[in-house]
Amino acid sequence: MQATNGGRGGLSVRNVSKRYDPKGTMLAVDNCSVEIAPGELHVVVGPSGCGKTTLLNAIAGFHSISSGEIYLDHELLCGPGKPQATPGADRVVVFQNGALFPWKTVLENITYGPVIQKRMTKTEARDRARQKMAEAGLSGLEDSYPGELSSGMARRVEIVRALVNEPKVLLLDEPFRGMDNLTKSIMHESLLEIYDRNQVTIFFITHDIEEAIFLGSRISVMTTRPGRIKESIDVDIPRPRDYRVLTSDDFRGLMIRVIDAVHDEAQKAFEAGEREMA
C-alpha cells in the first residue's frame, strides 16, 4: 500500500526507551521499535498517556531518549552518544492544538520555514506557498490572520506550512483532536488528498481508531504506559479513499482487530488512573 516517492523519508525506531526521571522508575516508552517505509502513512494508536507523544517528540528532537536509536533514511537522528536529535525541517511537526503564529498572516506563516532556512527567496517562497495553498483549497486566505480562521482551516494551513519545508517526515500529533465529527471527516479527506499528491512519509498519532484506519497505511498499537508496540496492522484498503470506505466490510474487520488490540490497553490505562501526559 505504499506510495512511491523516490525512497525518501524511511524512519526506523529501534529499541527506544525513555524515562523521565534519572533513576528510571517511571518509564514512559519501553523498548519501542517501529519501521516506517518511505512514503508510508503510519498511524500510532494507543490510550491516552501511553507515550505516543513522547515518541514523536523524540523523533522531532524536542527531547532526549534514554536508550535505543532512531534513524531517518539510514542517518542516525539520536542514539548512543547523541541522546537528543537536533530539530530540523526534515521532520516538521503539526501540533495538537495548532501553532500557527498569530502575528503573521497565513501567507507569512507558510513562507516562514523556507525563508528562515534561506532555501528560497521571499518571492519564490510566496509563489510556492500560493501554489500549495491553491492545491489545498486555501486560496484567498493569504492575507488573513490565523485568528480569523476556523479551526479546520487553521489546521489545513498548518499542514501546508509544514509541507512547504519539503520534510522527509511529517509528524502529526493528534492534529484533529477536539474537532466535531463532521469537520474531522472533512479534514481526513483533505489530509488524504494532500498525502496522495505529495507522497510524503507521515507519522500520525491518535487515539481515534476510526481515524487511524481511514488514514493509515499501517497502524501500530501501543500498550499503556510504559509504551511498547503491541501489534502492527496493515491497512489493505486501496487509495484514494473516501468516506464510503467507512461502511465497507474490510473497514469493519480492521475496526474489530484494532479495537481488540486497543481495548485491553485502554482498560488498563483507565484502571491505573493514568492521565494524559502533555
Add this chain to the structure above:
Amino acid sequence: MTTDGETVVQQSHQIVTAAQPLATVTTGTTGSPGAPMPPSASAPSARTRRVRTAGRTSVVRGTIGTVVFVGLWQVATSLNAWTGISPPVVAHLPSPSSVVQAFNHLVGNRGFWESAYLSSVRVMWGFIAAMVIGIPFGLLMAVSRTAKAICFPVFELLRPIPPLAWVPAAIIFWPTAELSITFVTFLGAFFTVVINTVGGAEQIDRRYVLAARSMGADKSTLFRRVLLPATLPSIATGAVVGMGITWQVVVAAEMISGGGQGAATGGGGLGFLIWNSYLGGAIPQVVVGMICLGIAGYLSSSLVRAASTKLMPWKMTV
C-alpha cells in the same frame, strides 16, 4: 455639489450598516458555501464601515456624558446661590464658569504653556527611557536564567519603593532638578514595563517555539521572529499602564522638587502650576491644571494605544 452628494450617499450607507451590522458582516465574510473564501477586500470594508459608525456613536455618547457631568458640577456649585442649601463637600468647588474664566486668563499666560510643554517633555523622555531600557532588560531576564537570578532579586527589592520616595535621592544624584524629575518619571514607568515584558516573554506558548525550531529556526531567529512578536502584546500593555503612571509621577515630582528649570519664569510643569496656584489661593486655576492633566494623560495613552495597534495588526482581527 458633487461632494455634498457623496457625503449624503456615504451617510445613508452608514445608516444601513448600523441598522443591520450582523447581516452585512455575515455576507461579507462567509460568501457562498463551497466556494473558496471571497477576496478579503469586501470583508474589511464592511468592518471598517461598522467601526467608523460605532466610533461616531461613541463620540456622541461620550459628549453626552461630558455635558451631563459638567451640568451636574454647575448645579452643585450654584446650589447655594440658587436655593440657599449648601451641599457638603462640593460647595467649595469652583464652578465650571469660574474655571473657564481662569482658563481664559491662563491661555494668554506664557508660563502656563511652558508648564504644559515641560511636563510633556519630562513624561516623554521618562517614558522613552523606560521603554528603551526596560524592554531589553525584561527580555534579557526572560531569556537568560543567569541574568534573571542575578538581577531579579534586586529588581524586586527596588520595585515596591514608590517613585516619590526617590525624589529626595534623585535631587541629590542628578546635577539638575530637570534630570531628577525626569529620572523619577522614568522609574514610574520602568518597573511596569519590565514586569510586563518578563511576564509576557515567559508565558509565550511553547508550541510556537517548538514549531519554529522544527522549521529550522536558530536562536537568533527564535528571538527576533518568535519571542519578540509573541511578547509584543504584553509589552504594549506595560507601555499603556506605564504611560499612565508617568503622568501621576511627574506631577508629584514637580510639586516636591519646585518645578525645575522653568520655575523662575513662572512655568515649572503642570504639577508645579497646580501647587503654586493652590498656595496662591487660585482654586479655579488648580482645576484648570487638573483638567489639563486629564486631557494630556488621555491623549498620550491614546497615542501609545494607536502605536501598538499599528505594530500589531493581527490584534485588530476578531
